[in-house]
Amino acid sequence: MIQIAVLGYGTVGSGVVEVIEANKADINKKAGEELNVKYILDLRDFPGDPYEDKVVHDYNMILNDPEVSIICETMGGNEPAYTFSKNALLAGKSVCTSNKELVANHGPELIRLARENHCNYLFEASVGGGIPIIRPLNYSLTAEKLDAITGILNGTTNYILTKMDENGADFADVLKEAQEKGYAEKNPEADVEGYDACRKIAILSSLMKGKNVNYEEIYTEGITKITAEDFTYAKKINRSVKLLAMSKDAEDGFFAMVAPFMISRDHPLHSVSDVFNAVYVHGNMLGDSMYYGRGAGKLPTASAVVSDVVDCARHPGKTIMCFWDDEKVALTDIADLKRRFFVRMSAAQKEQAVSAFDTYEEVDAGISSEFAFITGVMSEKEFDEKVAAVGGAINRIRLED
Numbered sequence: 173m174i175q176i177a178v179l180g181y182g183t184v185g186s187g188v189v190e191v192i193e194a195n196k197a198d199i200n201k202k203a204g205e206e207l208n209v210k211y212i213l214d215l216r217d218f219p220g221d222p223y224e225d226k227v228v229h230d231y232n233m234i235l236n237d238p239e240v241s242i243i244c245e246t247m248g249g250n251e252p253a254y255t256f257s258k259n260a261l262l263a264g265k266s267v268c269t270s271n272k273e274l275v276a277n278h279g280p281e282l283i284r285l286a287r288e289n290h291c292n293y294l295f296e297a298s299v300g301g302g303i304p305i306i307r308p309l310n311y312s313l314t315a316e317k318l319d320a321i322t323g324i325l326n327g328t329t330n331y332i333l334t335k336m337d338e339n340g341a342d343f344a345d346v347l348k349e350a351q352e353k354g355y356a357e358k359n360p361e362a363d364v365e366g367y368d369a370c371r372k373i374a375i376l377s378s379l380m381k382g383k384n385v386n387y388e389e390i391y392t393e394g395i396t397k398i399t400a401e402d403f404t405y406a407k408k409i410n411r412s413v414k415l416l417a418m419s420k421d422a423e424d425g426f427f428a429m430v431a432p433f434m435i436s437r438d439h440p441l442h443s444v445s446d447v448f449n450a451v452y453v454h455g456n457m458l459g460d461s462m463y464y465g466r467g468a469g470k471l472p473t474a475s476a477v478v479s480d481v482v483d484c485a486r487h488p489g490k491t492i493m494c495f496w497d498d499e500k501v502a503l504t505d506i507a508d509l510k511r512r513f514f515v516r517m518s519a520a521q522k523e524q525a526v527s528a529f530d531t532y533e534e535v536d537a538g539i540s541s542e543f544a545f546i547t548g549v550m551s552e553k554e555f556d557e558k559v560a561a562v563g564g565a566i567n568r569i570r571l572e573d
């Protein structure tokens with residue numbers, strides 16, 4: 173029997189226990205041995221819960237129990253999750269986590285510790301919730317030289333943008349409704365400012381490169397400045413607005429960014445709506461492949477954690493290879509990146525704007541007080557200089573084709 177401990181009995185942690193119980197026969201068969209949750213670590217007690225007798229408050233009980241070989245870290249945040257994970261790996265216990273913050277911050281170190289101690293640090297649930305994306309990058313696409321990853325990696329913002337598109341509503345109103353329905357956190361900053369997607373693309377980019385992409389160096393812009401009018405214009409040009417997290421390995425360098433983009437209705441990520449996530453990966457032999465599903469939620473995320481547990485159970489005493497070294501990836505300054513931009517200015521700026529942006533395509537959505545247009549291809553730097561020269565813009569959104 174393989175003894176497991178679950179750290180944190182919140183949404184994902186309780187989901188892990190539920191998944192192991194609900195699919196017990198199938199999971200045990202696939203693991204090759206029976207899995208048993210021996211401990212649940214939490215600060216709280218859970219009187220009346222079917223697993224209340226497994227709840228402990230002292231991590232050392234788990235760490236010092238030689239029977240426990242796999243730990244599910246579903247606490248979130250950096251501490252104490254970092255110390256707990258590190259000590260578990262040093263003791264030769266595998267760790268399966270949903271904690272993207274910890275993976276983005278300490279992934280290479282924890283992966284190295286797992287290797288040195290003949291166990292595993294697995295993190296399928298840290299990106300895309302229940303969507304298998306870490307395992308495809310680590311195993312299935314190993315014959316590829318991956319050169320681009322583009323994803324919708326945050327369910328909360330995708331839900332908000334979908335509702336803004338469908339209902340013509342403003343950001344603040346949809347956020348309020350999403351909070352009332354429990355889709356968005358009371359403090360939505362990490363989601364709406366793009367920080368959550370930033371950590372997730374840092375993890376995927378690191379696996380793409382096999383080296384460390386520091387999330388703090390990734391240009392990140394959230395969706396708080398997107399308005400109902402932006403969607404009115406987007407519809408006019410058969411586009412929608414999506415928060416994309418992307419990284420590209422090109423001849424002129426490696427870049428990563430998170431920002432709202434206007435994408436056409438033909439783009440494969442356009443149909444990814446509501447809380448769904450998708451990751452679009454380009455490899456030099458395979459071409460495009462896409463991974464789609466529920467990017468958040470108790471059971472989808474827990475299912476991914478348990479899939480890692482099964483992987484650990486199948487490889488006792490062995491480390492499943494994961495290439496993510498400490499060596500840092502140098503990121504290209506996005507100022508040099510070239511693309512087209514959608515811009516809204518006041519009608520009074522039209523003459524100046526037309527002479528500054530000699531190639532442009534006007535977008536008329538019937539808003540008479542404004543002059544809106546799509547620029548030709550230019551660098552971010554050149555674009556910013558031109559906008560500054562004509563006195564600024566009401567809003568601007570990058571185009572992705």
Ligand code: HSE
Nearest residue numbers: 325326327328467468
């Ligand atoms: N807040 C995240 C989201 C949860 O909305 O996608 C999953 O990481």
